[in-house]
Amino acid sequence: MRDPVIKLEGIHKTYGSGESAVSAIKEASCEIYSGETVALLGPSGSGKTTLITMIGCIIEPSGGKLHLNGQLIYEGTWQVKDTRKLRRERIGFIFQSHNLIPFLNVRENVTLVPQMNGVSTAEANAQAQSLLEYLGVGDKMEKFPSELSGGQSQRVAIARSLANNPKIILADEPTAALDAERALSVMQLLRSLAHEQEVAIVVVTHDERMLPLFDRILRVEDGYVREEKPAII
Numbered sequence: 001m002r003d004p005v006i007k008l009e010g011i012h013k014t015y016g017s018g019e020s021a022v023s024a025i026k027e028a029s030c031e032i033y034s035g036e037t038v039a040l041l042g043p044s045g046s047g048k049t050t051l052i053t054m055i056g057c058i059i060e061p062s063g064g065k066l067h068l069n070g071q072l073i074y075e076g077t078w079q080v081k082d083t084r085k086l087r088r089e090r091i092g093f094i095f096q097s098h099n100l101i102p103f104l105n106v107r108e109n110v111t112l113v114p115q116m117n118g119v120s121t122a123e124a125n126a127q128a129q130s131l132l133e134y135l136g137v138g139d140k141m142e143k144f145p146s147e148l149s150g151g152q153s154q155r156v157a158i159a160r161s162l163a164n165n166p167k168i169i170l171a172d173e174p175t176a177a178l179d180a181e182r183a184l185s186v187m188q189l190l191r192s193l194a195h196e197q198e199v200a201i202v203v204v205t206h207d208e209r210m211l212p213l214f215d216r217i218l219r220v221e222d223g224y225v226r227e228e229k230p231a232i233i
Contacts (some may be wrong), residue, residue, distance in 0.1 A: 001035070002033055003070050004031035004032055004033050004067070005032060005034050005068070005069055005167050005168055006030075006032040006067070006068060006069035006200060006202070007030075007031050007032075007033070007065075007066070007068075007202040008028045008029055008030050008031075008055070008064065008066060008067075008111055008167070009025075009029055009063070009064055009065035009066075010027060010028070010063065010064035010065065010199075011025060011028040011029070011051075011054060011061050011062050011063070011064035011065070011066060011074075011171055012025050012026055012027055012028065012053075012061065012062050012063050012223075013025045013047075013050050013054060013062050014103040015061045015149075023053055024047045024050040024173055024223065025047045025050055025054070025061075025220075025223050026222070026223035026224055027223070027224050027225065028051055028064070028077045028224075028225040029064075029225070030225060030227065031143070032120065032202065032216075033200060034192055034198050034199065034200050034204060035192060035195055035198050035199070035200070035217050036168060036194060036200050036201070036215045036216060037191050037201045037203065037213065037214045037216075038195045038200070038201070038202045038214060038215065038216045038217070038218060039203055039205055039210070039211060039214040039216070039217045039218065040052060040202060040203065040204045040205070040218050040220060041205065041208070041211075041217060041218070041219045041220065041228075042045075042204075042219055042220035042221055043221075044206075044223070045130075046220045046221055046223075048204045048221050049089050049172060049204060049225055051220060051225065052170050052172060052202060052204050054104075054169045055068075055093065055167060055168075055170060056074060056087060056091055056093065057074075057080075057083040057087055057091070058084060060061075060074070060077075061074055063076065067166055068086075068090065068091075068168065069090065069168075074120060087162055087205070088113060088117060088139075088164065089117055089167055089191070090164070090168065091166050091168045091169070091170060092160075092162055092163075092164065092166040092168070092170070092219065093161055093169070093170055093171075093172075093200075094154075094157050094158055094161050094170070094171035094174045095157070095171075095172055095174070095179065096153060096155070096167065096172060096173040096174060096176045096177055098145070098153040098157045099157065100145040100153060100156060100157060101145075102145050102146060103144075103145065104139050105141070105142050105143060105144050106132065106137070106140045106143050106144075106145075106148070106156050107125065107128050107129075107141045107142065107144070108164070109156060109160055110124075110128040110131060110132065110156065110160045110163050111124035111125060111127075111128045111163065112160075113160065113163055113164050114127065114163050114164055117164060119174075124163070127163060128141070128159065128163065128164070129141065131162055131163065132155075132156070132159050134159075135155045135156075135158060135159050135189065136155060137152050137155045137156055139216040140156065142168050150177055150178055150187070151178060151182040151185065154174060154175075154178065154182075154186050154221050155186070155189070156176075157174075158174075158190070158193070158231065160192070160198070162199075165233030166194060166199065167198070167199055167200060168199070168200050168201075168202075169190075169194075169196060169199055169200070169201045169202070170201075170202050171190070171201065171202070171203040171204065172204045173204075173205060173206070173230075174186060174190070174202055174203060175187060175205070175207060175210065176205075176206070176207075182210070183210065183212070184209075185206065187203075187210045187213045188213060190193065190203065190213075191213050191214075194215075204205070205233070213216065
C-alpha cells in the first residue's frame with residue numbers, strides 16, 4: 001500500500017485567544033497521495049487558505065499532526081529546524097497573481113529557487129528550458145513578465161513551482177484571474193502534471209466547473225473538512 005505524501009491528523013488553527021478567539025480550522029484529517037489532484041472547496045472565509053498554508057508550512061497549526069513525504073513535520077510544535085528550507089526544497093507553490101518577479105526574465109524566475117538550493121547555473125538553465133518547453137512557453141525564456149499574457153504567466157509560474165522537483169504542489173486559486181478557456185487549459189495541464197510526474201497537487205478553488213478534472217474533492221465548511229465523492233469524467 002502506498003504511503004501518503006500529505007497526511008493530516010486533527011490539524012486545527014485558532015487565531016487570538018479568550019473571548020476573541022476564532023477557529024479558522026477546527027478539524028482536518030486526510031491523506032493525499034502522489035499523482036492525485038485534489039480540490040479544496042468552500043465559501044469565502046471557510047478556512048481553505050488557512051488549511052493550505054498550514055500544509056505548506058507557512059503558518060503554524062494550533063494543534064494536530066502534519067506529515068509530509070512520510071516525515072513528521074508538526075506535532076504540537078515544528079519538528080523540523082528550518083521550515084523555509086523545507087518549503088524551498090520540497091514544496092511548489094502556485095498563486096492566483098502568478099507572483100513572478102518583474103525585473104527577472106522568465107528563465108531567471110524559474111531558475112531562482114534551484115540556484116538558491118545549490119543547483120549550478122548550467123543545470124538550472126537546462127531544467128528551466130525543459131520545463132518551459134514542456135509547458136508550451138519555451139520561446140518565452142528571455143521575455144519579462146510584463147511581456148506575457150495571463151495564461152503564459154501562469155504556465156511560467158507552474159514551471160517555477162516544478163523547478164525544485166517537488167512531490168507536493170499547492171495552488172491557491174490558480175485560475176481565478178483567467179478566462180474560462182485559459183482556466184480549463186491550466187487545470188488540464190495540472191492534472192496531466194500530477195499523473196505524469198507523480199506529484200500531489202492540492203488546489204484551492206471556487207470554480208465548480210473545474211471539479212470533473214479533480215481526482216478528489218475536499219470541502220471546507222464551518223472549519224471542518226469532509227471528503228466528497230470524486231467527480232467522474
